[in-house]
Amino acid sequence: MPPETNLQPTAPPAPTGPAEVVLTLEHLTKSFGDNHVLQDFSLDLHRGENVVVLGKSGSGKSVLVKCIIGLLRPDTGRITVLGQDISTLDHEAMDQLRAKLGFLFQSNALYDSMTVRENLLFPLRRQWLAHRRGEEKDLVQQALEDVGLANTIDKMPAELSGGQRKRIALARTLILRPEIILYDEPTTGLDPITAREITSLIREVQLKYRTAAFIISHDMDSVRGSADRVALLADGRCYAQGTYAELAKHADPRVNDFFK
Numbered sequence: 001m002p003p004e005t006n007l008q009p010t011a012p013p014a015p016t017g018p019a020e021v022v023l024t025l026e027h028l029t030k031s032f033g034d035n036h037v038l039q040d041f042s043l044d045l046h047r048g049e050n051v052v053v054l055g056k057s058g059s060g061k062s063v064l065v066k067c068i069i070g071l072l073r074p075d076t077g078r079i080t081v082l083g084q085d086i087s088t089l090d091h092e093a094m095d096q097l098r099a100k101l102g103f104l105f106q107s108n109a110l111y112d113s114m115t116v117r118e119n120l121l122f123p124l125r126r127q128w129l130a131h132r133r134g135e136e137k138d139l140v141q142q143a144l145e146d147v148g149l150a151n152t153i154d155k156m157p158a159e160l161s162g163g164q165r166k167r168i169a170l171a172r173t174l175i176l177r178p179e180i181i182l183y184d185e186p187t188t189g190l191d192p193i194t195a196r197e198i199t200s201l202i203r204e205v206q207l208k209y210r211t212a213a214f215i216i217s218h219d220m221d222s223v224r225g226s227a228d229r230v231a232l233l234a235d236g237r238c239y240a241q242g243t244y245a246e247l248a249k250h251a252d253p254r255v256n257d258f259f260k
């Protein structure tokens, strides 16, 4: 039985017009010497939408994510996050913008020497927006209920399974109510059933908080379960995009091969 979460999947609010774009990647290029990794890559992400970026190993997916969070600077092109061109932001403004982005790293990046509670309090206390102590307790509780793990609050990460650690890492991201979540291979290293649970949770989070998600994955079950739209990164650009079903029957074998 998957853990019961506090997230009630409901129908997303009826669209009232074109959804707001929360992330724009325009004509990005990035080379390392003569390794031209990104070559005119463009993609939009809308509020409340899950986009999965697919691509072969070494195609540049991590480079793309690092450019979005400002760890790498593209050679040319523009990245706009929540209306702000990140190349114009100073250190402090970039930090404030990063606070609206959630990351779920492959490693989960939990602090092993801290309990689950302390792991969740950590981002709250690091935030430039201070929370009142009483509020913190409720936020931790809510985030743990959201991922179905309220009973793990006093445990150490080492006492949890891989799937539970992934959920706690997601709770730690959710506690800051991000507008966009970047998921780096969220199901890698998990057994198929746990992977399916994490995929469902990604959907539940999207529906409850109307977050947009930028997901890197090559777990095709997870792609099918979590993507509203799939973008294929090949030759350094957005080679094809569409729904899972559209790309699965795409005429170009470079596209449909991923779905076989």
Ligand SMILES: Nc1ncnc2c1ncn2[C@@H]1O[C@H](COP(=O)(O)OP(=O)(O)OP(=O)(O)O)[C@@H](O)[C@H]1O
Pocket: 032, 035, 037, 055, 056, 057, 058, 059, 060, 061, 062, 063, 064
């Ligand atoms: N800091 C760097 N310096 C030099 N080359 C780099 C750097 N970062 C990435 N690369 C190169 O960029 C290319 C794309 O790497 P990237 O890690 O983005 O691939 P990926 O699509 O995420 O692969 P995987 O699916 O295996 O994780 C690779 O050829 C890699 O060697």
